[in-house]
Amino acid sequence: MKKILAWAAAAALALSMTACGSTSSGSQLAGSTGGEGGEGGYAGTTLTVGIWGGNDQEAAAINQVKADFEALTGCTVELKTYTDYNTQIQADFIGKTAPDVFYVDGNMFPFYSQLGVMEPLDPAEMEADKYYENLIGAFTAEDGTLYCIPKDVSTLALYYNIDLLEEAGYTADDIPATYEEMPEFLSALQAKMDELYGPNQIAAMTYNQDLSRNIPILTNGGAEICDAEGNSTLSNPDVVANLEFMLNFVHEGLWKTPADMGLGWNGEVFGTGKAVIMEEGNWVYGTLVKDYSDINFGVKTMPTYKGVEASMSFTVGYGIFSGSENKELAKEWIKYACGIDGMNTWCSDAGCLPSRPDVAEAMDVESDPVWAMHSEMTSIAIPWQMEDTCSIINSAYQNFLPLAVSGEMSAEEAMVQADQQANSEIANAG
């Protein structure tokens, strides 16, 4: 749900990004790459592209890329939009009816790459060295084969509500740069909020019970949540110690989930002024500007824990179906959509960070403080990707964490349960 919401929200960014990126994207499309594909070289061919649905801006962005690509190559592009992506596309792989080229979520990549459903890509031909190295790494299988090209990336940063901070007598500079100093600050802030607005009306800070958000703290100091065979090791003492540190925030009442506040996701809580601080991805930016324009907010780097800077990055790439009959054209699509012009159009309109530095420069990401901050986070971000058992471990974690939160179990007991469940599921798997 969080993921879907995140993606839905991602598209909302369009407004802000067209504002700061329209000049560059408009002019660059005219002088398109063209090159080897040739005008009309693929006339009469139909290329199917598998995507998941986003909101209007995301749809408009992909349609623009599609139209430009069609004009460039003369082919017809058919967008196949899935609603429950990772379930439906698996059925299409099995039925050999998968689209020629399709989205691959970074955290699902280890699972898909071992199924033999994707065509290996030649790093030299796809100009892999033009992309951020960690993102190419995220789409390289264990044997070193490259299967996907990253089309964009999103990172987490810390958002704060300027007005609420001021009411409590603080400024952005008072927000500690480390998690260790956070509890003291947050409890003073929470007390102020309770005093001003009544108890439990406004949360000092929100959090999510999700590995994709908790990894920066949980894996601190080299703690492993998953071993090389993909088995869950959530209950190892290092992880549990980090989890106890995290749970401390919750037990002190300093961190609330969006559900605790009766709302769907961080962006909604923050946007309705019910949270002073949140950690969110850049997809929330457009939502805040468009839907919650009365919120006066700023961004900071993610706090450090034990001196380690960390954020999370979420990337999506394009892969080619191994059973496709249009592999050459599919490669042309990737080269275009992940090339300078295509990515510029996509990222500007849909609202995500480019996966290559040259496009980031072309889009002038640095000119907007929020985008600049998210871009800065890219270098310290941990990619949201584990072994192929990632989603099993994450659901076991989400399943048992509430017991540790409610105090029904200790952190260790809950994680032992989570390990047991995940590993029994992994043992029963394929």
Add this chain to the structure above:
Amino acid sequence: MPATTKSAQRQRKYTKSNYQEFRQGYLFLTPAIIILGIFIAAAVLFVVYLSFHKVNLFTGEYTFVGLDNYTRLLGDGMARTALKNTLSFAVIVVPIQTILAMIIASVLDSKIKGRYLFRTIYFLPTLTSSSALTIIFMFMFSVTGPVNNILIRMGFLETGINFLNDPSFALKVIMVMNIWSTIPQYTTMYLASLQDLPGSMYEAASIDGADSIRKFIYITVPYLKPITTYVLLTGIIGTLQMFDQAYIFSNGSGGPANSTLTVSLLVYRYAFGTQNAMGYAAAIAILLAVIIMIVSFTSEKLNASESDY
């Protein structure tokens, strides 16, 4: 007597037009038989076949593993939890929905004012799609939702209960939701049957001095027995197969702490997650089918064994 044997003998010698009629009959049946054969018979047989194999659908590899999937099922703690949740769901939901539906139907059948309006209102929940319903209930039972607000205002609670994220409440919320949404349909069935109940029976009972509770127990309930059998059967099958509400409620995970994990949800997770374990999922599905058959059969026998009025 001789006439009947004669006609029977005549029947056995089919005329040319008889055969033509048979051919026509089978011809008309063929499309239905083919469709049912492929989508039901073949599918069921394929599931049985899958359950004895380790399956990788992506590569099309089927390795025969004998009873391996079934023996694994015995030691699977999650499957036990799922089964326990599913059975307790059925045990609580089915009797409540049946009894409440019967009571509501008999109230609506009486000559109270505005009964047509009530019939319409009571039927509305059935018209709501179960996914929309789940989302509405999740809102109602959220920490800041109306249910908690009412309980706090009435002084029963200090702070809101996190119904959705507390393992001891999550399944109960789904039970409430399921009961609320299935009652109207069964009420309608009971009501339809009550329309045919002759009023003279109630009159006779009144003359004998029966009060309305007795009339309900000794006239209404026995009269509705055939419908009750049907309601029980569909109720049992529906609750044991419960999937959509648990799926939406827990976002597909069966959480918190597996409290909303049903057998169908477990089948789904093994078949369509990243587990890629279609063979094991098939074995669980077959176990569920067997359980449903046993429970339905027993309840039908129990209901039928009581003497009719």
